[in-house]
Each structure stands twice: as structure tokens, then as C-alpha cells.
Amino acid sequence: MSESDDSQKTEDPTGRKLQEARDQGQVANSREVNNVLMILALTISVVMFGGAMARDIVNMTLPFIEMPDKVPTDIGHLTTIGWKLLGMVLLAGAAPLVLALFAAFGAGYLQFGLILSSESMMPSLDKISPLKGLKRIFSLRSFSEFFKGLLKIAIVGAIVFTVLTPSIGDLHKLIGMEMGQLLDVISKLLNRLLLTVFAAMVVITLLDVLYQRYEFTKGLRMSRQEIKDEMRESEGDPMIKGRLRQLRMERARKRMMAEVPKADVVVTNPTHYAVALKYNQVEMSSPKVVAKGADRVAQRIREVAAENNVPIVENPPLARGLYASVEIDQEIPPEFYKAVAEVIGYIFRLKGRKM
Numbered sequence: 001m002s003e004s005d006d007s008q009k010t011e012d013p014t015g016r017k018l019q020e021a022r023d024q025g026q027v028a029n030s031r032e033v034n035n036v037l038m039i040l041a042l043t044i045s046v047v048m049f050g051g052a053m054a055r056d057i058v059n060m061t062l063p064f065i066e067m068p069d070k071v072p073t074d075i076g077h078l079t080t081i082g083w084k085l086l087g088m089v090l091l092a093g094a095a096p097l098v099l100a101l102f103a104a105f106g107a108g109y110l111q112f113g114l115i116l117s118s119e120s121m122m123p124s125l126d127k128i129s130p131l132k133g134l135k136r137i138f139s140l141r142s143f144s145e146f147f148k149g150l151l152k153i154a155i156v157g158a159i160v161f162t163v164l165t166p167s168i169g170d171l172h173k174l175i176g177m178e179m180g181q182l183l184d185v186i187s188k189l190l191n192r193l194l195l196t197v198f199a200a201m202v203v204i205t206l207l208d209v210l211y212q213r214y215e216f217t218k219g220l221r222m223s224r225q226e227i228k229d230e231m232r233e234s235e236g237d238p239m240i241k242g243r244l245r246q247l248r249m250e251r252a253r254k255r256m257m258a259e260v261p262k263a264d265v266v267v268t269n270p271t272h273y274a275v276a277l278k279y280n281q282v283e284m285s286s287p288k289v290v291a292k293g294a295d296r297v298a299q300r301i302r303e304v305a306a307e308n309n310v311p312i313v314e315n316p317p318l319a320r321g322l323y324a325s326v327e328i329d330q331e332i333p334p335e336f337y338k339a340v341a342e343v344i345g346y347i348f349r350l351k352g353r354k355m
Helices: 003-008 015-023 031-066 075-112 130-137 140-168 179-219 224-235 238-262 296-307 316-325 334-351
Strands: 265-268 273-278 288-294 312-314
Touching: 031 075, 031 179, 140 179, 238 273, 238 288, 238 296, 265 296, 265 316, 265 334, 273 296, 273 316, 273 334, 288 296, 288 316, 296 312, 312 334, 316 334
Parallel strands: 265 312
Antiparallel strands: 265 273, 273 288
16 A cells, blocks of 8 residues: 555545455454463462462472481382372473463453454465565564564562662572572562562553554544445435435425315415415314425415415414424324314315314
8 A cells, every 4th residue: 555545544444444354354463462362370379379389399399308318219219209200290380370371261251352253264365475474574564573572571570689689688598598488588679579560560561451442443444435425325425315315305395386276275474484284074173284385385385375276374473383293194283283173173164064
């Protein structure tokens, strides 16, 4: 895509554009969420299970260090100890492994929920093209990810250095400690180190999530023409919709004009409004508006009424009230009964009909 096209993409993506990208498996994904959850899993494992597991392993191996001459060296005894030691090591690693698996699957779900898309798994020449691969490797995004990784390493390294530096002066005290005391010191130092690193990674992750969402939204930006085309596709061409609306109004007006000759009276403003009323004592509980209009439409109603000998009565307040309050094919409301009854009664008396 040319730079001129990119420069025109100034509008945020629409909901439809975002949904299409999601259907194709394209979402704002921060790898730092995976990293921080993995560190959280490691921290929980060390804090909750690390001390007990370390003591068990030390208690099993301590006789080999303190009293090696009294440890049976036959193959059966050594095999039993070896299996026990292996079991304890596997058990010690089981908790971090399970938590790490939950963290790996939960990272994506926390960011963008469950996505079921086969688009990313479909074969594509772009995925195996050396030229495309080089462009991805040496792209601006790759360089930004590289420098971001260096910055993260520098920040974490500085934190580790800050946490460990005060303890360097106390290393000579570890020499005379018993194994249990040594484990306690190491455990406390490791816990403090992991918690500090985790806190720093949380801050880094939050910043990276915001950055990834910004970059993702920026990559999906649309031009104004694209938004217009999308609206046209989803809602229809505005010109066509306008023409269809005009045709519907014309047909409705023709049907309305066809009812004017059947009306009993037309009430006018006298020039701005015209309302045609019809009343059938057998079929209707009250008179009904069969046509109404303003200005040119009102003039046409009067012309059709005059051509078909429909009486025209000038009553500006009644004409304005009926035009504003009553829709076509709707019976008049009670507040107009008296005024309409006077008009229709007058017309019926002229025609010799009874109400």
C-alpha cells in the first residue's frame, strides 16, 4: 500500500472492521501478558511449595554430605534413593508446570477472549516467501520489539542487581550456617527477588498492552472513503434508498388521493391545510381521516374534492388540529368529536342524510 493511501487512513476502524479482523484471528496480543503470568506461576510455586520441597530434597541428600561413610552403597539402596530423589524433583516441578500451562492458555483469554478461527492456519505463500520473511524480520515493528526486549532486560537486570546488592556483604555469614538456616535465607531472598520482578513486569505488561492495542488499532485505520463504502454495503446506497423512499411516498400519495372522492367533507385552513373526512355510521364509531396535506398537497386535495363534488368547509382551527393530531386511516380522537360533528351534521343535512 502506498504512502498516500496510508496517509488517508485517519479514521478509527469501525465495529465491522474489528469483527472481520477478529474472525481472521487478528487481535491485539501482548506477549508480556504471557511472561507476567509465567512469572506469577513461578512465584506462587516458589512461595507455596519451594521451601518444603527444598527441605525434603536436602534431608534426603544431607547424609551423603555429612556421613558419606555410613550411607549404604549397594546398587539396590542407591537405586531406591535415586528414584525417591527423582520423584521429589518431578513433584517439585509439577506445580510450576501446571500453573505455567494455565498461564499460557489464560494469557490469550484474558486479552481477547476465546477465538475460533481457521484463517491463521490456512496455507499461504506469504508465510513461506523468503522476501516476505525478510521484510517481517527487518520491519520497523521487529526493530521496536527488539529494542523493547533489550529495555525489559535492562530494567529486570537493574531490579535484580538492586535486590541482590545489599546481600552481597552478608555472603561470608552463610559459611557457618546450618543447612536449614541457609535454606531460609535463600528462600527469603528468592521470594523478595521474584515479587519485585513480578511487580516490575506488571507495570511493563500494562504499558505493553496499551501499546499493542494502539498499534493494532492504528494498523486497522480506515479512510473516509472506506467508511462510506462500508456503510453503503451494509445499509445500501443512500441515493437508491432516497429514490425508493420517494417512490413509496408517491404511491402512498396516489392511494390517498384516490380516497378523496369517497370522502364526505374536506376541512381546509383554507389554503395551507386540507383534511378529508369520511363517516359511515355502520362501519365506524367516529369519522376517519382518509387524506390530509399541506400547501401543494392541500391544494391538490381541494382540486380533487371540487372535481368530484365533495363539500369543502373552511375551518382553520379544526383543519390545523386534525392535520397535526390525526394520521391517515385513523379515527378522530374524542376532543374533536363536537367540532367534526357540527361540520359533518351540516353536510349531511344539505344532502338529506341522517347521522
